[in-house]
Amino acid sequence: MTILFIDIGNTRIKWHFETEAQPLTANTTPSALSHHDTHWLDELQNAWAKAPFAKSCYISNVAHINVLQQIDDVIHRLFPSCVTHRLTAQKQRHTLQLAYEHPAQMGADRYAQLLGAQSLAADKNHLVISAGTATTIDGVLTGGQHIGGLILPSVDLMRKSLHEYTAKLPLEGGQITLERAPSNTTDALATAAHLASVGAAHEFAARYMPDDCDIILCGGHSDDLARDLSRTHSVQIIPSLCLLGLKTVQLSEQDKL
Ligand SMILES: Nc1ncnc2c1ncn2[C@@H]1O[C@H](COP(=O)(O)OP(=O)(O)O)[C@@H](O)[C@H]1O
Ligand SMILES: CC(C)(COP(=O)(O)O)[C@@H](O)C(=O)NCCC(=O)O
Structure with missing residues (x-):
């Protein structure tokens, strides 16, 4: 039996058709x-x-919602008998206990990533960082208690907003310079956006998490973050993290049948 897992983000759609030959x-x-x-x-x-x-x-x-509707139409045209399930966050599922006062507020992708991380690191304190259109940083304690999280602009969005609201700041270019402070405009922009994201992760860990804390990363901007964060933490990049979370839901529903 083939199961389709889909992660519709604010920029990209990610998917996997799971079959016996191609497990997720x-x-x-x-x-x-x-x-x-x-x-x-x-x-x-x-x-x-x-x-x-x-x-x-x-x-x-x-x-x-328009993007979802168009994808729903494709599913029904190509796979007419396909049963679709849409994920929404809930306070408690499997080992994960959400800190959100109103779980339905949490983005389904963030929630799925937390579920995916439970299937990989439930026995560790960990941060789940999604570096997509936005950057999100969530903390989860050993055993599955979520402590809360942060939402900040991605490095791209930081650059875009500075470009849009100033006369002189370019949208692209520059190097992340970690060994010396930036000494030109584009390096200053590139390095600041990077350090704002890395700094948020360090601050989150230092302020809210126990000392030993691993990091699970996903999203299009994972690589630069991983390079820097791996100096201080054990870091894994899992591009399929959101889909893995969807799979934990599918498996638990299958068990109920
Ligand atoms: N190699 C890459 N492939 C895809 N997107 C990338 C890559 N490197 C950087 N990006 C950026 O990552 C973002 C998309 O990441 P993604 O995790 O798919 O976001 P979302 O889930 O919000 O749609 C975009 O801002 C894109 O420009
Ligand atoms: C924070 C997000 C915009 C991240 O989206 P993404 O960058 O993955 O496209 C999304 O998870 C969202 O809309 N969340 C709702 C608010 C919340 O999670 O609290």
Whole structure:
């Protein structure tokens, strides 16, 4: 039986068709495309038309409802009998206990990433960092108690807002310079956006987490963060983290049948 797992973010759609031959694991690199590209829907349809027939589908969506509706239409056209499930956060599921006062507020992707991290590191204090359109940093204690989290602009969004609201700050270019302080405009911009993200993770860990704390990272901007954070923490990059969380939900529902 083929199960389709889909993570609809604010920039990209990531997915995996799970079959016996292609199980979804922590080593899976999901397929991906940007829903800001002009022909994204055609590309998605073409890719999915070549895939095995999906019997059921698990979706995390934080993008605009229009994007979800268009994807839903593709699913129903290509896989008419497919049963779709949409993830929403809840206070307690499996070992994960959410700190959010109103769990439904939490982005389904963040929630799925926390569930995915439970399947990898429930026995450790850990941060889950998603470096996507926004950067989110969540803390989870050994055993699954979530302590809360942060939401900040991604490095791209920091650069975009400075570019948009100033006359002289360029959108692109520059190096992250960690050995010496930046001495030109583009390096100053690139390094600041990077250190703001790394600094937020360090501050979060220092203020709220016990001393020994691992880091699980996902999202398009993971690499630069991982390079820096791995000086002080054990860091894993898991591109399929959100999909893995969806899979924990699918497995628990299967157990109930
Ligand atoms: N190699 C990469 N592949 C895809 N996106 C990347 C890559 N490097 C950086 N990015 C950036 O990562 C962001 C998308 O990451 P992603 O985790 O898919 O975000 P979201 O879940 O919010 O859609 C974009 O800002 C994109 O420019
Ligand atoms: C924080 C987010 C914008 C991150 O989205 P992403 O960068 O993955 O596209 C998304 O998880 C969201 O809309 N969250 C709702 C608010 C919350 O989680 O508290």
